[in-house]
Structure formats: C-alpha cells, structure tokens
Amino acid sequence: MDNIAVFLSSLAALLHVIAFAIYNKKMLEEKSCPNTATWTLWSFLTILNVSSYWKMSGDLIKSLLPFASSAACILTYLFCLYKGKMNLKETDIYDKLSLVAGIVAGIVWWYYKSATCGNLILQAAIIISFVPMWKMVWRKPSKESALPWYIWSLAYVLSIVVVILRWNGQYRDLVYPVICFLLHLSVGLLTKRK
Numbered sequence: 360m361d362n363i364a365v366f367l368s369s370l371a372a373l374l375h376v377i378a379f380a381i382y383n384k385k386m387l388e389e390k391s392c393p394n395t396a397t398w399t400l401w402s403f404l405t406i407l408n409v410s411s412y413w414k415m416s417g418d419l420i421k422s423l424l425p426f427a428s429s430a431a432c433i434l435t436y437l438f439c440l441y442k443g444k445m446n447l448k449e450t451d452i453y454d455k456l457s458l459v460a461g462i463v464a465g466i467v468w469w470y471y472k473s474a475t476c477g478n479l480i481l482q483a484a485i486i487i488s489f490v491p492m493w494k495m496v497w498r499k500p501s502k503e504s505a506l507p508w509y510i511w512s513l514a515y516v517l518s519i520v521v522v523i524l525r526w527n528g529q530y531r532d533l534v535y536p537v538i539c540f541l542l543h544l545s546v547g548l549l550t551k552r553k
Contacts (some may be wrong), residue, residue, distance in 0.1 A: 361420075364524040368420045371517035372427035378510035379431035383438055385504040394495065396450040400488050402436045404461050405429035408481055408535065411464070414474035416532045421525060424518040425535070453490035460484035475531055482538050489542045496549040508547030515540035 409425040416422060461484040468477025496503050518536040 364420055364521050367517045368423040368521045371514040372423045374510050374514040375424060375427045376431050378507040379435050382507040383435055394491060396454045397491050398436045400454055400457055402433045404484055405432045407461060407465055411468055411474045411478035412535055415478050418525060421522055421532060424514060451491055453487055457484045457488035460487060482534055492546055496546055500550045500552045503550045505547045505550040508543050511543040512540055512547060
C-alpha cells in the first residue's frame with residue numbers, strides 16, 4: 360500500500376504543477392486574469408497551510424501535494440507580477456476576512472502549539488478566500504479557464520485517496536484535501552456557466 364500511496368501522492372503533486380503551468384499559459388494568452396489580492400493571500404495561506412498540515416499529519420507522503428501547491432502558487436504569483444498580468448483591484452471584505460482568519464490560525468498554532476487547531480482554522484480562511492474568485496467567475500465565466508481547476512480537483516481527489524491509504528485514524532488529515540477539492544471543482548464548474 361505504501362508504494363501505491365507514494366505513487367498517487369507524487370502524481371497528485373505533479374498534476375498540481377501541470378495545472379499551474381496550464382494556468383500560467385492561459386494567463387499569458389489573456390484567457391485568465393489573476394486577481395492580485397486573491398493570489399497574494401493564497402501565497403501567504405499556502406505557506407501556513409503546508410507547514411501546519413505537515414506538522415499536524417506528521418506524514419511527508421500526505422504532505423507532498425500541499426508542498427507542490429505552495430511552491431507552484433508562490434511561483435505563479437511571482438510570475439504574474441513579473442509579467443504584469445495581475446488584475447489590480449482593491450481588496451474586498453472577503454480578502455480582509457480571509458487574511459484575518461489566516462493570521463488568527465498562525466497565532467493559535469504558535470500560542471497553543473497546536474498545528475491541528477491552526478490548520479483547521481486556516482481551512483476557514485481558504486474557504487473565505489475563494490469568495491472573490493466565485494464572484495468574479497459568476498459575473499464573467501470567461502475570466503478563468505476550467506481545465507486547470509479540474510486538474511487541481513483531480514489532484515485533491517488523489518490526495519484524499521492517499522490519506523485513506525495511509526489511514527491512522529486522523530480524520531483531520533482529510534479536511535484540507537476535501538475542502539480544496541470542493542473549492543477548486545466549484546470554480547471549474549462556474550467557468551462553464553452560460
């Protein structure tokens with residue numbers, strides 16, 4: 360089972376990177392328009408997420424996807440800034456709420472020495488951070504391309520399978536990949552709205 364879990368975890372990480380590469384290509388072709396506030400926030404949240412998830416799960420194999428996600432998210436953010444492709448809009452209330460929730464998650468983790476509490480609070484921050492994306496794609500579905508969002512969703516499905524294959528009774532290890540699967544799938548589905 361361990362070999363299968365390692366393979367699926369590696370495949371999930373690779374799919375995540377491929378989805379980011381597709382996203383970056385679409386962005387250069389003007390088929391995606393990254394929001395500065397959202398991607399800045401996601402870069403911050405992914406660093407906190409990967410570190411707390413790895414500490415919480417104690418499992419590098421389960422943590423491969425969050426590592427790949429964090430690295431690719433930050434590189435995409437920097438690439439978009441470098442290419443001048445960011446959509447410079449003001450932060451809205453959801454960006455601010457997500458940032459506050461992310462900071463609270465970090466403080467709770469530090470103060471109580473509980474990566475689990477920090478990571479679970481962080482999932483609320485991640486959910487809130489998707490609201491501006493949903494609003495943008497709801498208004499104009501063509502602002503995003505479905506393909507990367509579906510690939511990210513598939514990567515999270517594989518991550519869920521990895522957690523189950525390496526099951527040790529820690530239900531909390533499922534929270535991050537399940538939430539991110541639903542969030543990413545929702546954006547992909549919204550892009551198909553007419």
